[in-house]
Amino acid sequence: MSRTLQILIxxxxxxxxxxxxxxxxxxxxxxxxxxxxxxIPATHLGLMSSALFYAYAAMQLPVGILCDRIGVRRTVLYxxxxxxxxxxxxxxAAGVQTATLGRLLTGMGTAGIWIPxxxxxxxxxxxxxxxxxxxxxxxxxxxxxxxxxxxLALLVExxxxxxxxxxxSLVMILLVMANxxxxxxxxxxSQNIKNNSENENREQEQAPGDVKALxxxxxxxxxxxxxxxxxxxxxxxxxxTGLWGASFLQDTFQVSRQTAGMHLxxxxxxxxxxxxxxxxxxxxxxxxxxxxIIAGTCAFxxxxxxxxxxxxxxxxxxxxxxxxxxxxCGMTFILIYSCTKEYFPLQTAGAVxxxxxxxxxxxxxxxxxxxxxxxxxxxxxxxxxxxxxxIFVLYLASLAxxxxxxxxxxxxxxxxxxxxxISGKTALDGSTAMDGKK
Numbered sequence: 001m002s003r004t005l006q007i008l009i010x011x012x013x014x015x016x017x018x019x020x021x022x023x024x025x026x027x028x029x030x031x032x033x034x035x036x037x038x039x040i041p042a043t044h045l046g047l048m049s050s051a052l053f054y055a056y057a058a059m060q061l062p063v064g065i066l067c068d069r070i071g072v073r074r075t076v077l078y079x080x081x082x083x084x085x086x087x088x089x090x091x092x093a094a095g096v097q098t099a100t101l102g103r104l105l106t107g108m109g110t111a112g113i114w115i116p117x118x119x120x121x122x123x124x125x126x127x128x129x130x131x132x133x134x135x136x137x138x139x140x141x142x143x144x145x146x147x148x149x150x151x152l153a154l155l156v157e158x159x160x161x162x163x164x165x166x167x168x169s170l171v172m173i174l175l176v177m178a179n180x181x182x183x184x185x186x187x188x189x190s191q192n193i194k195n196n197s198e199n200e201n202r203e204q205e206q207a208p209g210d211v212k213a214l215x216x217x218x219x220x221x222x223x224x225x226x227x228x229x230x231x232x233x234x235x236x237x238x239x240x241t242g243l244w245g246a247s248f249l250q251d252t253f254q255v256s257r258q259t260a261g262m263h264l265x266x267x268x269x270x271x272x273x274x275x276x277x278x279x280x281x282x283x284x285x286x287x288x289x290x291x292x293i294i295a296g297t298c299a300f301x302x303x304x305x306x307x308x309x310x311x312x313x314x315x316x317x318x319x320x321x322x323x324x325x326x327x328x329c330g331m332t333f334i335l336i337y338s339c340t341k342e343y344f345p346l347q348t349a350g351a352v353x354x355x356x357x358x359x360x361x362x363x364x365x366x367x368x369x370x371x372x373x374x375x376x377x378x379x380x381x382x383x384x385x386x387x388x389x390x391i392f393v394l395y396l397a398s399l400a401x402x403x404x405x406x407x408x409x410x411x412x413x414x415x416x417x418x419x420x421x422i423s424g425k426t427a428l429d430g431s432t433a434m435d436g437k438k
Contacts, residue, residue: 005185006124010137012179013117016080017141019172020110023087023165024052024364025242026148029261030161032247038096042379046372048100049243053365055107057358063115064354068347072116073183080176083109087169091162111361114141115354122341127414128283131338135279138334142275145241145268153261217344217352225408226340227359230333232402233297235363236304236395237330241267243368244375244391245323251384253313266320270327275334282335282413289335289342290411296332297406301399303329308392333360342412370394 027034027049035045059079066075086105093099114137121133155164217223240248245267246260255263282292303325313319337353344352371391378387 005182009120009179009182010133012175012182013113013120014137014140016076016113016172016175016179017117017137018144018147019168019175020083020113020144021141022144022148022168023083023106023110024056025145025238026152026164028241028243028246028264029148029152029257030156031243032250032257033156033161034099038099040096041376043372043376044096046243046368046375048096048103050365050368050372051100051103052107052110053238053361053368055104056111057361057365059108059111060115060354060358060361061351062354063112064119064351064357066112067116067119067354068351072120073180075112075116076183077176077180079109079112080179081109081173083107083112084169084173084176085109087165087172091165091169107361115357118337118341118353127342130341131279131289131335132283134337135275135334138331139272139275142268142272145271146265149246149264149268150258150261151265153257157257217348218355222343222410223340223352223355225405226336226343227356229293229297229402229405229409230336230356231359231363232398232405233300233330233363234333234360235367236300236398237326237333238364239367239371240391240395241271241327241330242364244371244388248388249313249319252310252388255313259316262316263319263323267323267327270324270329271331272327274328274331277328278332278334279338282338288411288413289339290406290409293332293335293339293409294403294406296329297399297403299329300326300332301396301403304392304395304399308389308396339409339412342414343410367394367398 027045031045034048035041038044040048063075063079083106086102086107086109088102089105090099090102093102117137118134121130121137125133152164241264245264246257249255249260249263250257278292278296282289286292303322306322307326314322336356340352340356371394374390374394375384375387378384378390
């Protein structure tokens, strides 16, 4: 594969992930619009918004298996087109039922972007830079979160909430087609890449271990430590930044939509920088995963204690700093993909990373639904402020348990641990990964 073509495919994956994250988190800015237009309470809005995450979570394991079976190229095409159609349906919805269906289809479709991107990196790049490259895609995708904050708030004020979703869905469909075409050419040039990357991956990731051959990854406790930490951590971050982060400021401190959008913008900037920083520190400086995951979890807990204790609006600067810190520390989860990819054999990379991602997306769906219910219940019984405080108690309890699981995680950085060996065929080569040819 030529260097230029390889870079182009990488860039397209970055752009596709921008739209995946835009669709995932942009609801936070149009909460009031949706509740007013569809005449629904917070509970129903939480369920509608979480439909994307439920669908996304449900498709992660199938996406991982399909990447291993039919290849990255076909998987991205089928799922990407479905996601674009779902976004168009949401943008044109006349009622909450149609909007929910659109969110479901969008979730199913965008599920076929992140895991195929990771599979592409695992098969075409050296393992020591996997965390850095995956963090670049994550950071680039986080611009979709940025677009879903202040820029979306300004656009909604002039064009309404439907127009941005129409435009984004059409551009996403064009990128999916571009990815299909580029990978068609790259599949014809990938054999040399295969010979280098596959051999090194086998050397680094299939070192002898004491796990029986062909043992399913989900039967060992380590997979569940990864999965449960991800569930308890990820849902906290994206139920807030992806749904309630703006309305919390509007309801509690009576700030404007633009001001709330500005603060969410800083959270998104934190997500972008955190995606890069955690991976670079892990790959280049510490050459370790576990200490950073523990440190990030502890920092996240401290931040939520601060938010829980707020009684008055701390001002624009401190609020923006707090939201930035939430995004930055919250992105510790990006390291979990490197951990699972390094701990388990390469030929199961798609299935394992897809399974862990199922827990992440499932947690976002569960947390959005539960927090919507808590907000409605306490709003009716006590006050809207009591509703948000109940949500923050849930967040702190979840993170406290996540901290326990973080202490149980193994160190997986290449060369510092021995992954379990699983006998069988070696990793698929580049052409197989992109065309699904056997």
